[in-house]
Amino acid sequence: MAEERLRIAIQKSGRLSDGSFELLKSCGLKVSRGRDKLYGRVQEMPIDVLLLRDDDIPAFVADNACDIGIVGQNVFEEELLSETHEAPAEEVMQLGFARCRLMLAAPKEWNFDGANDLASKRIATSYPALTKAWLEREGVEAKVVMMKGSVEVAPRLKIADAVCDIVSTGATLDANGLKPVATVFDSEAILIRNAEKFSAEKQAIFDALIKRINGVLRSKDAKYIMMNAPRSAVEAITEFLPGADAPTVLELAGNPDKVAIHAVCRESVFWDTLEELKKLGASAILVLPIEKMMP
Numbered sequence: 001m002a003e004e005r006l007r008i009a010i011q012k013s014g015r016l017s018d019g020s021f022e023l024l025k026s027c028g029l030k031v032s033r034g035r036d037k038l039y040g041r042v043q044e045m046p047i048d049v050l051l052l053r054d055d056d057i058p059a060f061v062a063d064n065a066c067d068i069g070i071v072g073q074n075v076f077e078e079e080l081l082s083e084t085h086e087a088p089a090e091e092v093m094q095l096g097f098a099r100c101r102l103m104l105a106a107p108k109e110w111n112f113d114g115a116n117d118l119a120s121k122r123i124a125t126s127y128p129a130l131t132k133a134w135l136e137r138e139g140v141e142a143k144v145v146m147m148k149g150s151v152e153v154a155p156r157l158k159i160a161d162a163v164c165d166i167v168s169t170g171a172t173l174d175a176n177g178l179k180p181v182a183t184v185f186d187s188e189a190i191l192i193r194n195a196e197k198f199s200a201e202k203q204a205i206f207d208a209l210i211k212r213i214n215g216v217l218r219s220k221d222a223k224y225i226m227m228n229a230p231r232s233a234v235e236a237i238t239e240f241l242p243g244a245d246a247p248t249v250l251e252l253a254g255n256p257d258k259v260a261i262h263a264v265c266r267e268s269v270f271w272d273t274l275e276e277l278k279k280l281g282a283s284a285i286l287v288l289p290i291e292k293m294m295p
């Protein structure tokens, strides 16, 4: 019998693409792309990769053309609200990259004073379902105009009064004379899966992949921190270290009053943290990245 392989759909090129390939790489999976560049194969695990437009990913996963996929939460929620599939794909986990917001934006000169200002106005968006749901929550009646791309130019062309589009730095809005006025949806890349039960063989591949992804995500903010400190400050320093439990305390040769402290910090270590540690008497502080972490 042919070996079962797990099929994952990822974006071919765009804002999700690099992060998706990077995640697979961090999981120890190298994707060798086929000549048509639409199909890739992983050597290290029985996984096939399909390279698609991001909008097609939820449907490919819902329809069983792929088992799992990586897509923006915004695109996935839009698809769910549109109710196009009897058994839509299911969200498995957030992946911590491609963070952005779906935001309502209005021309800078508009003295915008809350959602009610949008009553009877035209709003251009590629996300009509999410936009309509937000308007409904706010109790505002407005006309939603669907645009597939270049949404930000709509007010200038008098196609719409406002837009509802993806914002990260805000540079695109600014360049088009627009300002953000309300957040409709917070988004990041997510892993989705087909709603049906996998075969035992496929489930085992899926479980192994999830374990690796969790290991990569866990190590993302985590740092290995080393420092010397007065023996008397060990307790205060341990309490202060972000997300660290039970650090290793080592003798320092020829210096009975001082020890070396080694700890895994599970949260970000900022410059402020280092300043505080210094105040508590720490010196020779080293912060090292952690590549992978298994519980």
Ligand SMILES: Nc1ncnc2c1ncn2[C@@H]1O[C@H](COP(=O)(O)OP(=O)(O)OP(=O)(O)O)[C@@H](O)[C@H]1O
Pocket (backbone or CB within 6 Å): 011, 012, 013, 014, 015, 016, 052, 053, 054, 055, 071, 072, 073, 074, 075, 098, 099, 100, 166, 167, 168, 169, 187, 188, 189
């Ligand atoms: N500026 C941004 N910063 C971070 N994430 C973003 C940004 N813009 C979009 N995203 C996220 O990445 C997803 C894909 O965005 P992209 O602009 O690549 O889509 P696209 O142009 O529709 O691509 P495709 O050609 O695959 O249809 C979005 O749905 C959103 O979740």
Ligand SMILES: O=P(O)(O)OC[C@H]1O[C@H](OP(=O)(O)OP(=O)(O)O)[C@H](O)[C@@H]1O
Pocket (backbone or CB within 6 Å): 015, 149, 150, 165, 166, 167, 168, 169, 170, 171, 172, 173
């Ligand atoms: O707030 P900013 O940092 O400016 O990012 C927002 C822009 O990024 C995305 O487009 P992208 O640049 O991916 O190009 P696209 O319009 O071709 O998808 C998105 O559609 C916005 O237009």
Ligand SMILES: [Mg+2]
Pocket (backbone or CB within 6 Å): 053, 054, 055
């Ligand atoms: Mg798209």
